[in-house]
Amino acid sequence: MYPPRxxxxxxxxxxxxxxxxxxxxxxxxxxLEHANGVLKALLELLITHTRPPxxxxxxxxxxxxxxxxxxxxxxxxxxVEMIEETYVAFRRAIDRMVLxxxxxxxxxxxxxxxxxxxxVHHGEFLRQRLDKHDELLGAEVIVIHRMLKNTVxxxxxxxxxxxxxxxxxxxxxxxxxxxxxxxxxxxxxHLGTVQLWVADMRPVxxxxxxxxxxxxxxxxxxxxxxxxxxxxxxxxxxxxxxxxHRKLIMGVDRYEVVGRKGxxxxxxxxxxxxHGKGHTPQVVVEWIPFERIVTEDRLPLPGESFLIGDYRxxxxxxxxxxxxxxxWSRGPWWARLMARAIMxxxxxxxQRDLDRFARHVEEDAARCGLEAQAPGLPPSVEELRALPxxxxxxxxxx
Numbered sequence: 001m002y003p004p005r006x007x008x009x010x011x012x013x014x015x016x017x018x019x020x021x022x023x024x025x026x027x028x029x030x031x032l033e034h035a036n037g038v039l040k041a042l043l044e045l046l047i048t049h050t051r052p053p054x055x056x057x058x059x060x061x062x063x064x065x066x067x068x069x070x071x072x073x074x075x076x077x078x079x080v081e082m083i084e085e086t087y088v089a090f091r092r093a094i095d096r097m098v099l100x101x102x103x104x105x106x107x108x109x110x111x112x113x114x115x116x117x118x119x120v121h122h123g124e125f126l127r128q129r130l131d132k133h134d135e136l137l138g139a140e141v142i143v144i145h146r147m148l149k150n151t152v153x154x155x156x157x158x159x160x161x162x163x164x165x166x167x168x169x170x171x172x173x174x175x176x177x178x179x180x181x182x183x184x185x186x187x188x189x190h191l192g193t194v195q196l197w198v199a200d201m202r203p204v205x206x207x208x209x210x211x212x213x214x215x216x217x218x219x220x221x222x223x224x225x226x227x228x229x230x231x232x233x234x235x236x237x238x239x240x241x242x243x244x245h246r247k248l249i250m251g252v253d254r255y256e257v258v259g260r261k262g263x264x265x266x267x268x269x270x271x272x273x274x275h276g277k278g279h280t281p282q283v284v285v286e287w288i289p290f291e292r293i294v295t296e297d298r299l300p301l302p303g304e305s306f307l308i309g310d311y312r313x314x315x316x317x318x319x320x321x322x323x324x325x326x327x328w329s330r331g332p333w334w335a336r337l338m339a340r341a342i343m344x345x346x347x348x349x350x351q352r353d354l355d356r357f358a359r360h361v362e363e364d365a366a367r368c369g370l371e372a373q374a375p376g377l378p379p380s381v382e383e384l385r386a387l388p389x390x391x392x393x394x395x396x397x398x
Contacts, residue, residue, distance in 0.1 A: 010124045013070040014079070014168065015136065015144045016054060018046050018086065019063040021115035021159045026107075034107035038097070042114070045093050049086040051290075052232040053370060057136050067136055070122070072370055076172030077264050078238045080199075081289035083118050083162050087201045088208045090116045116201070118162040119147045122171040146188045152198055156182055160201040169197050178263040214286045214294050216310055216327045222343035223326040225351040227358040231365055233313045233320040237290045239361040240311060240322065241265055247273075248357040249311075249324065251349065271295060282309060296329055299339060305331030307339065324354055 020042060027035050039062060046064045050056050053072035057065045073079055097111045123140030143165065153159050163184070169176050176183070181197040188194060229236045239245040247255035254274040261268055271282040278300060286294035292312045299305040306329040314321050326343060328336050 012124050014068045015121045016066045017119040023062040030107035031105045051234045084204045091205045115160045120168045121165040122168040158200050162199040164197045166195040220327040226323045227354040229358045230319040236320045251353045305335035
């Protein structure tokens with residue numbers, strides 16, 4: 001949670017609304033008791049996935065409203081991936097409800113008609129402390145609520161989307177064309193024409209659903225080390241994937257990236273790890289945001305020889321634990337023997353480099369004003385529903 005600011009001051013940052021699509025119709029056609037249970041489960045999922053540096057402001061019907069101060073985000077890609085991962089988790093939850101359903105009531109039978117959409121804006125706003133939450137006030141707060149009323153479904157043909165304001169896209173540093181976003185405009189009373197960008201969530205779900213996890217056989221592991229980081233996993237991840245910080249783990253002075261996909265780090269992107277005049281290419285072969293990145297690293301040995309670099313983050317009471325595993329991937333038998341001998345001499349250094357990375361990111365996060373400790377349990381649906389009514393006449397999502 002950010003420290004409260006008095007009414008006289010303003011903050012600048014991101015506003016996010018995650019809104020369940022089709023819930024009004026679903027509720028009107030379903031048994032209330034079962035429908036409320038479904039909504040509670042889905043809202044709890046959205047609350048759990050509203051992670052630092054985002055902070056929940058309140059619930060509004062079937063929507064979760066949150067915000068994040070702009071200088072607390074390390075990269076625009078991490079923000080976008082947080083939205084995408086929330087959508088994937090939502091779709092998986094819906095699929096499980098459908099698959100495990102044995103009830104014949106309308107509420108349970110129609111769960112599959114629900115979907116999810118997101119609204120993202122950037123600008124100035126006031127945070128007014130009311131009871132246990134921050135009420136958000138200001139013209140930009142009104143803008144994001146107006147964005148809920150749009151023609152995206154009719155024009156883009158999708159009920160599952162993320163709608164970004166142009167101000168949000170520019171602040172996130174995203175090239176909307178390169179990222180495959182669709183330009184969209186809405187005209188609102190008193191606001192005029194508002195430039196927006198649409199990201200279809202359906203391809204995200206299709207891609208994530210087809211992802212095959214890479215398994216590392218225990219007999220191939222050559223180095224396995226870990227370090228505790230007093231930061232939330234989402235923050236640790238943002239540092240882990242950025243070259244300027246990741247180079248500490250590799251123990252090198254220069255570390256670069258080539259082959260971004262749609263302007264983003266992704267499967268197929270290549271990290272280049274420079275050692276003197278030469279460099280080691282590390283190609284990303286698995287990318288699970290906030291959880292795991294796997295690279296295939298070419299060894300500086302004769303012939304085609306490769307290692308697997310497996311980096312995983314787990315949530316802990318103190319923050320997160322970062323694991324690094326280096327394992328044999330492929331190549332001639334003699335190269336495997338050479339690699340194992342070389343790796344045996346580097347275990348101590350690997351642990352020291354990982355510890356150095358952990359201390360570095362904690363110190364850098366402290367300079368940026370990020371939370372040093374992992375947040376506590378997220379608020380419950382009941383706690384958020386019990387908050388005072390919104391002030392200032394801001395409409396709730398429909």
